[in-house]
Amino acid sequence: MKPSVGIRDVAQHAGVSNATVSNVLNRPDVVAPATRQRVLAAIEELGFVRNESARQLRAGRSRVLAYVVLDAANPFFTDVARGVEDAARDAGLALFLCNSASDGNREREYLELLHEQRVEGILITPVDAESAQLLDRGTPVVLVDRGATDGTRCSVAVDDVLGGELAVTHLIENGHTRMAMVGGPLSIQQVRDRREGALRAVEAAGLPADALTFLETRGLQVGEGRNAGERLVGLPSSRRPTAAFCANDLLALGLLQSMTQQGLRVPDDLAVVGYDDIEFAAAAAVPLTSVRQPREQLGRTATRLLLGENEPGHEHRHVKFQPELVVRASTAVRRQP
Amino acid sequence: MKPSVGIRDVAQHAGVSNATVSNVLNRPDVVAPATRQRVLAAIEELGFVRNESARQLRAGRSRVLAYVVLDAANPFFTDVARGVEDAARDAGLALFLCNSASDGNREREYLELLHEQRVEGILITPVDAESAQLLDRGTPVVLVDRGATDGTRCSVAVDDVLGGELAVTHLIENGHTRMAMVGGPLSIQQVRDRREGALRAVEAAGLPADALTFLETRGLQVGEGRNAGERLVGLPSSRRPTAAFCANDLLALGLLQSMTQQGLRVPDDLAVVGYDDIEFAAAAAVPLTSVRQPREQLGRTATRLLLGENEPGHEHRHVKFQPELVVRASTAVRRQP
DNA sequence: CTCAACCGTTAAAACGTTTCAACGAAGAGA
DNA sequence: TCTCTTCGTTGAAACGTTTTAACGGTTGAG
Numbered sequence A, B: 001m002k003p004s005v006g007i008r009d010v011a012q013h014a015g016v017s018n019a020t021v022s023n024v025l026n027r028p029d030v031v032a033p034a035t036r037q038r039v040l041a042a043i044e045e046l047g048f049v050r051n052e053s054a055r056q057l058r059a060g061r062s063r064v065l066a067y068v069v070l071d072a073a074n075p076f077f078t079d080v081a082r083g084v085e086d087a088a089r090d091a092g093l094a095l096f097l098c099n100s101a102s103d104g105n106r107e108r109e110y111l112e113l114l115h116e117q118r119v120e121g122i123l124i125t126p127v128d129a130e131s132a133q134l135l136d137r138g139t140p141v142v143l144v145d146r147g148a149t150d151g152t153r154c155s156v157a158v159d160d161v162l163g164g165e166l167a168v169t170h171l172i173e174n175g176h177t178r179m180a181m182v183g184g185p186l187s188i189q190q191v192r193d194r195r196e197g198a199l200r201a202v203e204a205a206g207l208p209a210d211a212l213t214f215l216e217t218r219g220l221q222v223g224e225g226r227n228a229g230e231r232l233v234g235l236p237s238s239r240r241p242t243a244a245f246c247a248n249d250l251l252a253l254g255l256l257q258s259m260t261q262q263g264l265r266v267p268d269d270l271a272v273v274g275y276d277d278i279e280f281a282a283a284a285a286v287p288l289t290s291v292r293q294p295r296e297q298l299g300r301t302a303t304r305l306l307l308g309e310n311e312p313g314h315e316h317r318h319v320k321f322q323p324e325l326v327v328r329a330s331t332a333v334r335r336q337p
Numbered sequence C: 001c002t003c004a005a006c007c008g009t010t011a012a013a014a015c016g017t018t019t020c021a022a023c024g025a026a027g028a029g030a
Numbered sequence D: 001t002c003t004c005t006t007c008g009t010t011g012a013a014a015c016g017t018t019t020t021a022a023c024g025g026t027t028g029a030g
Helices: A007-014 A018-025 A035-044 A051-058 A075-090 A104-117 A131-132 A160-173 A189-204 A223-236 A249-261 A295-308 B007-013 B020-027 B031-048 B054-058 B074-088 B104-117 B127-133 B160-173 B189-204 B224-234 B249-261 B297-307
Strands: A064-070 A093-097 A120-122 A141-144 A153-157 A179-183 A214-215 A243-246 A272-275 A289-292 A318-321 A322-327 B062-071 B095-101 B121-123 B140-143 B154-159 B179-183 B212-216 B245-246 B271-276 B289-294 B318-321 B325-326
Touching: A018 A035, A018 B289, A035 B289, A051 B054, A064 A075, A075 A093, A075 A295, A075 B095, A075 B127, A093 B062, A093 B074, A093 B104, A104 A120, A104 B054, A120 A223, A120 A272, A120 A295, A131 B140, A131 B318, A141 A295, A153 A160, A153 A295, A153 B160, A160 A189, A160 A322, A160 B095, A179 A189, A179 A223, A179 A249, A189 A322, A214 A223, A223 A243, A223 A249, A223 B325, A243 A249, A249 A272, A289 B325, A295 A318, A318 B095, A318 B318, B007 B020, B007 B031, B020 B031, B031 B271, B062 B074, B074 B095, B074 B212, B074 B297, B095 B104, B104 B121, B104 B127, B104 B318, B127 B189, B140 B271, B140 B297, B154 B160, B160 B189, B160 B245, B160 B271, B160 B289, B160 B325, B179 B189, B179 B224, B179 B249, B212 B224, B224 B245, B245 B249, B249 B297, B297 B318
Parallel strands: A064 A093, A064 A120, A120 A141, A141 A153, A153 A318, A179 A214, A179 A243, A243 A272, A272 A289, B062 B095, B062 B121, B121 B140, B140 B154, B154 B318, B179 B212, B179 B245, B245 B271, B271 B289
Antiparallel strands: A093 B095, A289 A322, B289 B325
């Protein structure tokens, strides 16, 4: 079942040397048409499959890019991945997706493996700040959706502080004075940034700092949003916020579900703002107000930076995009009391 | 920047032979503690990263599994992927996700690459029937969400005919006699099977065959669902179906969106059934009735079959799971006329 | 004190490609 | 006819590991 037919077998079968077979594979134009045909026939007949390990060992290059995502189940990341893949294909590279699932250990294992595989480059949305240590291993790395603090590598990000500010300013303009921010864990930089923006908005509006309470979750998945919803509803209605800003749309959707289930109405009892503006946000039970990020562009740009890494005079760049607030029914203006 | 420090450099730096370094890496117990420390220190100091190509070339094994999905943006597949990854990790393997995006060319390229990489095994939800030809190359392959017709390899699937039958029977029981099935292209076997089940249900109920019209789409994404919605609404209301069975939830969500946008109500003007029961189905504007598949179990089972492939007396198996109808608001019983 | 067993270490041979310098044959120009 | 190019092909040397058999040194038993 595994006779492992190699380039030499093909050569022998076609009556040429292995160098010629290699030429047929890599520089078809340099070999005489007749010989080429003969070799191709032999390849076909023997079912030869080129051994990429050997090729790569010798040639040094690898034809693949990898993107280590934080959560493959989050449409935000698959949208970014689409941009990455488009750009990668333009450069003739394949893309392997790896899912760290917000788990530092998995992330470490994948990075280790990718470095050992000598992939052409790695795109990563790291789990936390400590992850950065695992990156300096010779393989080019670009951070996605995360600004690099030092100048040691390229990064592509969206201004999350501004995003948080947009979201909460919008809530304040709609008359809310008791709000919650839902998200976590705080080890994730995006969460910290969005929260900081939210706090800035509160401050800028002259509201007391406790106008925004922080409801920390253990992750950014739908289930965590439902949990947060239960915690919110558990509060005495006098202390319960009238609006919630969620660190991403999955949380917001979970929150929404939990509200409906417990008989509260959105936006009347609780206004909700999400983040990312994933496709499902607009299709939700109550269409979700959200902060939109240029997802595919994020991916494409990151990939281009990555591919520019080993050009001679490369300098690390930090590209930052602007987010945009998309208003929908989940924050419709409250009736005046 | 790329001095490419190898095992021999480490050996020299630690004052041992390269074989010893290799032993430290692969069988740490066989080397004396003192030597081991010295070698590890050298590795650390030189920033040595093992070259997986060379390792694999020599050792023959590869430590990675790949899953080629039809659409990485479809939560159904990412849920299956979670199951795959869990099982893969249990076996000490990493998982690379590849997105064919329903494109036969991409799929072919990925398969080619994966074969050349000599991955331990490939899981794939193929684009169409012709894809099967690309699979016989020595690497073990298991089909996911697709029953293999011949006995040449393992497969794991869900009974899609039954699923279609469940969905449409449910609609008929709710009093619908003019229905549409939305989905496509027909080259996708899942679509064909679900349609066949739908037709069976119609027949079993004694309704005329034209009680179910087929609305073919070009893909299974949300946007195609919106398109289909516009086409539906364009029909004269006397000919317009009162219920739609969508080949997956993404289509259903798109359809739903399009209905709301055009001022039609679900389920009153149009009842909707989806397929897959992805997490977002329950959170939709109108919670979606859907046909649930055991997604993670699908992935885990497929992976176990894959890993069993190169055991001595292996026989190819075809595992088939049963789908389950989950009723929600999108098919609430119509008011009696 | 001898011999066998054991232990940690090593030299060298793979693994399957790509690449480079060199080769012979054939054709062109003189 | 002889030399100079050109063209297609090839032998052999890498690439960086893992692995195997053999090595010398130490230890324990007899």
